[in-house]
Amino acid sequence: MSKSSIAPRSKIRIRTIAGLCLAAMLTGTTVGHARDTVPTKNVLVDVDMLASGLDHPWGIEVLPDGAILVTERSGALRMLRDGRLSAPIGGVPEVATQGQGGLLDIALSNDFAGSRVLFLSYSIRGDGGFGTAIARATLSADGASLSDVREIFRMNQFTDVGRHFGSRIAVARDGNLFFTIGDRGEDERAQDMDDHAGAVLRITPDGGVPADNPFAKGGGAAELWSKGHRNPQGLDIDPETGVLYVAEHGARGGDEINLPKPGLNFGWPVISYGRHYSGAEIGVGTVAEGYEQPVHYWDPSIAPGGMAVYRGAMFPEWDGDLLIGALKFQMLVRLDLDDETGEVLSEERLFKGNYGRIRDVRVAPDGAVLMVTDEDNGAILRISRTPEALDD
Numbered sequence: 001m002s003k004s005s006i007a008p009r010s011k012i013r014i015r016t017i018a019g020l021c022l023a024a025m026l027t028g029t030t031v032g033h034a035r036d037t038v039p040t041k042n043v044l045v046d047v048d049m050l051a052s053g054l055d056h057p058w059g060i061e062v063l064p065d066g067a068i069l070v071t072e073r074s075g076a077l078r079m080l081r082d083g084r085l086s087a088p089i090g091g092v093p094e095v096a097t098q099g100q101g102g103l104l105d106i107a108l109s110n111d112f113a114g115s116r117v118l119f120l121s122y123s124i125r126g127d128g129g130f131g132t133a134i135a136r137a138t139l140s141a142d143g144a145s146l147s148d149v150r151e152i153f154r155m156n157q158f159t160d161v162g163r164h165f166g167s168r169i170a171v172a173r174d175g176n177l178f179f180t181i182g183d184r185g186e187d188e189r190a191q192d193m194d195d196h197a198g199a200v201l202r203i204t205p206d207g208g209v210p211a212d213n214p215f216a217k218g219g220g221a222a223e224l225w226s227k228g229h230r231n232p233q234g235l236d237i238d239p240e241t242g243v244l245y246v247a248e249h250g251a252r253g254g255d256e257i258n259l260p261k262p263g264l265n266f267g268w269p270v271i272s273y274g275r276h277y278s279g280a281e282i283g284v285g286t287v288a289e290g291y292e293q294p295v296h297y298w299d300p301s302i303a304p305g306g307m308a309v310y311r312g313a314m315f316p317e318w319d320g321d322l323l324i325g326a327l328k329f330q331m332l333v334r335l336d337l338d339d340e341t342g343e344v345l346s347e348e349r350l351f352k353g354n355y356g357r358i359r360d361v362r363v364a365p366d367g368a369v370l371m372v373t374d375e376d377n378g379a380i381l382r383i384s385r386t387p388e389a390l391d392d
Contacts, residue, residue, distance in 0.1 A: 001293050037386055040334075041348050042317040044386040047355070051085050054078070054378035059105035059121075059168075059306070062364050064113045067143065070372060070380060071120070073102035079143045080380060091146030093135050096125040099162020101132075105306075105360075107169040107177070109136075109205060116141070117205070121167040121179060128158035132165045132181045132196075136205065152207025153179075155196040156221065161185035164197075168235035168306065170244065175205050178244060178260075182231035187269040190228050193220030198268060200225045200232065200246055200260040214263035228266035228291065229258070234307030234324055243342070245295075247307045247324050250274035251282065253299035257322065257335070257344075258292065267291035273299055296335060296344045303328035305374070306360030310334075312367025314385050325358030325371060332358055332371065332383075355381060 036047045056073040063069065067081040075095045076088040095103045101123025109117040116139045124133045134153040137146040164182025171177055183190040183198035190198025193215070202213055202225040209222040216222050234247030246258050254274025258266050271291050272282040287293070298304075305325035310318040322335040331352040336345045351358075359374035369383040 001295060001297070036354070038351065038354075040350055043315060046384050046386045047351065048382045048384070050083075050380040050382050051080050052377055052379040053085075054372070054380070055376065056102075056374050057359065057372040057378040057380065058103065058374065059360050060362050060370055060372050060380065061106050061108050061118070062362060062370065063108070064365075066365075068370065068380065069106055069118070069139075071103045071106050072378075073097065073104070073374075075103045077103065077106070077120075077146075081143070086143065089139075089143065089145060091137065091149055093120065093122060093133075093137075093149055093151065094124075095122040096130050098123060098125075098130045101130060101162060101165045104132075104165065104167045105169045105179075107171050110171055110173070110175050118146075119169055119171070119177060119205075121169055123165045124154065126154065126158045129160035130162065130165075131155040131158040131184075132167045134169070134177070134179060134203070134207070136207075150207075152205075153201075153203055153223065155181055157184075157189070157195055157197065159184050159186060164231040164249075166232060168233060168246075170235045170237045172237060172244075173242060176210055177203050177205065178225065178235060178237070179203075180229065180232035180235050180246065180248075182229070182233075182249075183268065187230070190230065190268045191265075191270065193224065193227060196221055196223065198229050199227050200229060200235070200244075212262075225262055226258075226260040226264045226266060228264075228268045228270070229260075230268040230272075234304050236307050236309050238309040238320070239311050240320070243309075245307060245309065245322060247304040249303060250297070250299075250301055252277050252279070253301055254282075255298040255301045255304050256294035257296040257324075258294050259342075264292050265290065266294070273297045274301065295342065301328055302326040302331075302333060304333075305358055306362070308361045308363050308369070310363055310369070312363050314367025315369075323361050323363075323369060325361045327357040327359065327374065329353065330356050330358065332361065332369075355379065 059071045079086040105121045137149040163185045166180040169179045201223040232248035251274040254272045270283040324333045332350040334348040356373035371381045
């Protein structure tokens with residue numbers, strides 16, 4: 001387990017290429033872009049703004065042909081292709097934009113190239129208030145609409161509280177879905193084994209329960225994988241090792257990186273490295289028997305968003321590292337992991353305060369890193385290796 005330290009902000013050289021044409025972009029015409037060149041610890045990178053004018057973008061995915069799908073929390077799903085941002089894609093399920101809820105994450109099925117199947121997480125209205133749901137759908141060949149849209153999961157207890165919906169999706173090698181749901185702002189629910197809240201969950205691509213889920217035969221809700229999570233908004237599977245990572249918000253301090261494994265309990269709100277916003281202590285302290293310790297935690301909080309394990313040819317210096325978007329301090333955090341033990345060796349803080357709240361992070365097929373900013377005028381950003389050598 002490690003605790004973070006704050007790195008100094010990097011100086012930035014800016015090379016302006018073109019202004020943004022927001023009105024044209026939103027009608028599907030060509031989008032201009034601007035570029036910043038930024039020195040990092042190991043490599044010089046270019047940051048290109050691919051699109052702007054999005055309404056609180058939350059999740060992104062890259063299609064096999066290089067197009068990008070992006071969700072907007074207010075309920076729209078759009079495609080960025082060849083410099084053009086589409087009109088909203090038809091057929092998206094109705095979402096309840098309540099507080100932190102709305103249209104959230106997106107993930108592609110492993111056989112998307114043939115099936116065109118994708119998955120969405122979103123908040124919905126139901127008996128008792130609001131909750132998190134997962135749907136599967138088929139994207140049309142022209143990318144203009146969804147068909148065969150079907151809800152395959154909805155959480156089992158709704159509430160009027162408008163926060164901590166989660167919700168990230170990660171598709172495993174076997175095609176099953178891992179996804180997250182926060183404690184819904186009612187912290188005791190994270191320790192209720194019959195409640196979907198405060199958990200990492202696992203279902204089949206059709207919404208069934210895998211036979212090897214830890215509570216498939218009883219003892220808790222059948223979809224549960226791990227419990228005791230406060231508000232996990234980062235989730236990814238290392239494509240090389242298969243290790244599942246989750247990043248979650250603490251309260252005042254205590255943001256964590258954890259390794260969810262079947263049946264484990266990560267302690268919220270019994271243990272935590274943070275405090276309540278009032279300043280009061282949480283639970284019994286930082287350690288208690290029967291509860292797992294984080295791989296890494298932050299105090300003060302960084303408010304982690306989406307997360308990706310970096311595996312790509314463009315940045316061999318970052319191979320196997322964790323890239324975490326941060327809403328607070330508006331930055332991308334890189335955690336350098338030991339190849340053998342998985343221990344966090346160091347932390348680098350990139351782009352601090354330069355682009356806004358980083359909500360999601362993805363690694364593109366070419367090894368570039370994609371990010372979205374959770375703003376009224378949200379953007380899609382691409383981080384690539386600059387052709388220039390980093391000065392000594």
